[in-house]
Amino acid sequence: MILPVIQLRQLVKTYQTGDVAVKAVRGVTLDIARGEFVAVMGASGSGKSTLMNTLGCLDQPTGGNYFLDGVGVAGLDRKQLAVLRNRKLGFVFQSYNLLARTTAVENVELPMLYATPVISRRERRQRAIAALEKVGLGKRLDHHPNQLSGGQQQRIAIARALVNRPELVLADEPTGNLDSRTSIEIMGLFQELNASGITIVMVTHEIDIAAYCKRVIVMRDGKVISETRNATRRSAANELAALDAVETEAQLN
């Protein structure tokens, strides 16, 4: 049996704010297998962000167990969590979170700077360029984020997430700041990456974005209330082709 990338067992996360204990996640049990593309949906306050932070090893659960690629995360210290994030996880954020005044290629190199064992300068550069080419930004290597569009910035972020060859890419509302066509393009990129074997977990509150994923998990009040497989997945590639056809037609008329 192949080990799931993520195994959650009765995961609990409680925040202590003053005298009040806020139970953000109240017992989630979930397996995510290698090669899956999962959307996590839910209203704000449903616990989906907290769940993502915990999955991303940015935060420790207060109860239950979390195994990432077979490694028990509960009880690890800050240093060990940093190593785990560096080796096994890639992050894509709604607001891109790129370093300003830093070129695209340097942004993509960032996770490799903190890798153990050490990655040589030349290999870092090569891998960063390869990752940028993979997301279609091979010609924008030396551009700074503020010289690029939102969609292009998100592509840099995706390249950065991929560059350390992670087990899992975690995306938090990756299309939240993008227009609808760029959103479709980014989802197309995710679908492509997923097809090449990368496991993706994405938080979104838009049903039509979730429709590009293979599986949709809906949370409410810190619990998973439904889990469905998308029988009919949207295909970003087909939609983009259709959009292009419409545009070409409009230009011809």
Added chain:
Amino acid sequence: MLTTLQIFLIQSWQTLFIALRALRRNKLRSSLTALGIIIGVAAVVAMVAVGNGAQASITKQVAALGENLLTVFAGSKSSGGVNSGLGSASTITLADTEAIAREIADVVAVSAEDSTSAQAIANGRNWSTTVVGESPQYLQIRDWKLTAGSMFTDREVRSAAKVAVIGSKTALELFGPINPVGQSVRVKNIPFVIIGLLESKGAGMGGQNQDDRIIIPYTTAMKRVTGDRYLRSVNLQIRSSERMEIAQAQITSLLRQRHRLTAGQDDDFNIFNQKDIADTVSSVTEIVKLLLGAISSLSLVVGGIGIMNIMLVSVTERTREIGIRIAVGAQPSAIQLQFLIEAVTLSLLGGFVGVVLGIVGAQLVGIVSTFQPIVTAESIVLAFGVSFAIGVFFGFYPARKASALDPIEALRYE
């Protein structure tokens, strides 16, 4: 296989580049921050150099007085409420001088001194100078050399000969650059033959020019020039610096006895001990040096606080950047190291520029003042060491703060 140390070194090396890049991105702010350290280090280096230079110059002046020198001055004289100062009272006689030479065993050379200011005329020019009567031993006592000619002899003293040894400044004024030995100079209408030219000695302790004088036998001075029957002072050389105080005490009791002073009466003379002067002067310059150093060190501390301030601002401003770095797997220690290196780089760069400016400043002081500041290697090493320490000390807290940030909060920071 790499050892932990090697990994640490490689990561520190990489972190150094990250830190340098961050500093380069904020050139103006970085240089303004370093300015505090630059000024501090420059002040320390320049001030210590000035202190050293002043001390060396004063020490040299004290040493120029001669070796193991004791000077007995006649007391002061008041008439009608006007005090004429040391040496003006008529208390020291030639007999006193002879008694000192005879009875004090540690005295190796004696020169009775009588002086006055007078107009010297020679070569169709005239010049106001000091005419000093001395013994032939005077040059030995003052460790003074002749550049031409020779000193007068004891015989010439006994015969009150009209011979003179001339200071370099006086010679220059009267004769120009030619050798004055063999020439004649008139003082108070008495013609003197110049038999020696003194080596240049520069300004003395009181700032007076020691090179502007004419030295003649004390007998000649008393009989022919001043008409004095008493001496202004007696210059004495003592065998060794350890015997100075004993000799001073012996001379005091000898003179008190000779002047018939009873137990309650004050001395009618004063003895100056060159060693005392040197000790006093060096303790004063030591204090001045310390003070200069302390005051300029204060600006270093202020500079350090400036670095801490900017680093704290920088950590707050770059909270998101720190969050991103932690999220992609930076160790807390790597973040701490990055900010620490930034602080240390700032302070070391400031230290470097400061040392350069300090040296330049010291040279400028040398141009406008009479002495040459001395920049020592120790003060440069110290300045660098202190700036490094300031970088580490004042960079530690901001770096610690950066490394302790919660990545979730940091990524949300606007």
